[in-house]
Amino acid sequence: MSDRLKALADAGVSIWLDDLSRERIESGNLAELVKETSVVGVTTNPTIFAGAIADGERYDEQVRGLVAAGHDVDKVIFELTTEDVRNACDVLAPVADESGADGRVSIEVEPDLANDTAGTIASAQALWAAVDRPNALIKIPATKEGLPAITAVVAQGISVNVTLIFGEQRYREVMDAYLSGLEQARDAGLDLSGIQSVASFFVSRVDGEVDKRLEAIGTDEALALRGRAAVANARLAYAAFEEVHASDRWKQLADAGATVQRPLWASTGVKNPDYPDTLYVTDLVVAGTVNTMPEKTMQAFADHGEVEGDKVSGRRAEAEQVFASLASVGIDFEDVLVVLEHEGVDKFKTSWTELVETVKGQMQQAAK
Template sequence: MSDRLKALAQAGVSIWLDDLSRERIETGNLADLVKEKSVVGVTTNPTIFAAAIANGERYDDQVRKLVADGADVDTVIFDLTTEDVRNACDILAPVAQATKDDGRVSIEVEPTLANDTDATIASAKALWAAVDRPNALIKIPATLEGLPAITAAISEGISVNVTLIFSVERYRAVMDAYLTGLEQAKEKGIDLSTIRSVASFFVSRVDTEIDKRLEKIGTPEATALAGKAAVANARLAYAAFEEVFGGERWAALEAAGANRQRPLWASTGVKNPAYPDTLYVTDLVVADTVNTMPEKTLEAFADHGEVTGDMVSGRAAEAQQVFDDLATAGVDLPDVFTVLELEGVDKFKASWTELVDTVKGQMESVK
């Protein structure tokens, strides 16, 4: 086992792999990563599945059978992806049984539904029923329309990974949606201890967008702030997490058996080659969080990542100063987060189109 990854886990960071394929499942690769690289969870998205299906003959037999049965492309996608997630859940079941919050595998509602509350709820219920594993998480985007869907899913006892969170303001709304869902579940007599949730706070994209604006502003004060926004934003999010889950509303739910909704650092692959390739892991080490990494980042951290203690707690004031300086330099922060959410939803929809096109191609090839 990598000593560096082991040190990260010992610091209270849960390491989840941002990738899944039938090949990883059937060759034992996923099980090996759990054993050798401290991986205790998995996240997926349509782009990940598109790559897996395009490059994997292991799907052909199932696709062939579904086509013979007259399945359309949406049914084929649903069956292929839920089978992979179900099997990954089985591999990670021992982790789920041995730990309080880990051993989870995420699958996303159809991204084209991001602005449709009712359809998102229906999709979440269908995925939860099809995967049929207690250690699954259904990914629901933190759009304004997604917030009531999060509450509805939680209230039905469905565990949720809230995705596409960029701003602390929206993150607070996500936590409120979670707590409201738990309160409704409690009223229905659902065992709150069975419900899990993470809140996926996107990291690298914040620097990408803000750095672009800083470069355009071009003043020495602006350029000096490059590469600082994403980590500062995540640190402010963690301070909000501590506040909400240290309050009276949460205490009442915790007494009823509820689990905290942990922050998950997503989009942790570094986009700017000028920055250290482990930046969004090293600088966000803090207990009670998840860091979901593409394998490239996982391997980079295993090779040369550093754990230098808690890098987040008690740094809210410092992080807020970064944001104050960004505003002073001329960065329109509300616009940044609006653009990031719109782009995020568009990218998710584009990834769904990519998956649909990939599966259509596979369906044609097995005829």
């Protein structure tokens, strides 16, 4: 086991792999990662599945069967992806049994439903039923329309990974949606201890957008602020998390058996090659959080990452100063958040289109 990854896990950070394929599952690679590198969870998205399906012959037999049965591309995608997530859940089931909170595998509702509350609820219900594993998480985007869907599915006992969170205010709304769902589940007599959730707060994309604006401003003062917004933003989010979980509202739910919706640092692969490739791991170490990493980032941390203690809690004032400095040079961070959410939804949809085209190609091959 990598000593550096073990040190990260020992610091209370749950290491999740942002990747999945049938090859990883059937070859034993996923089980090996769990055993050897402290991986205790998996996140997926349509781009990950598109890459896996395009590169892997292990899907061919199932695709041929589904094509022969006359299924359309949406049904084929649904069957292929839920099969992989179900099997990954089985690989990680011992972790879930041991830890309770970890051992989770995420699968995303259709991105085209990001602004459709009822459609998101129906998609989440269908995915939850198809995967049929207690350690699955259904990914729902934190759009305005996604928030009531989060409450509705949590109220039904469905575990969720809330994704596409960029700012503190929306994160507070996400936490409120989760707690509202738990309150409804409690009032309906459900066992709250079986409902799990993480809130995926995106990191590197924040620096990408802010840095672009700082470089357009071009002053020495502006350029000196590059690479500081994303970590500061995450620290503000964590301060909000601590505040909500110190409330009487949360205490009542915890007393009823509810589990914490842990902050999950997503988009932690560094986009700017000038920054340390482990920046969004080292600078976001705090116990009780999840960091989901592309394998490249995980390998980089295993090779040379450093755990320098808690780098997040108690840093609200420091983070607020970063944003005061950004505002002073002309950065409108509220506009940054609007742009990032719109781009995030668009990227989800583009990712889905990529998956659809990939699967269509496989279906055409299977029909020959």
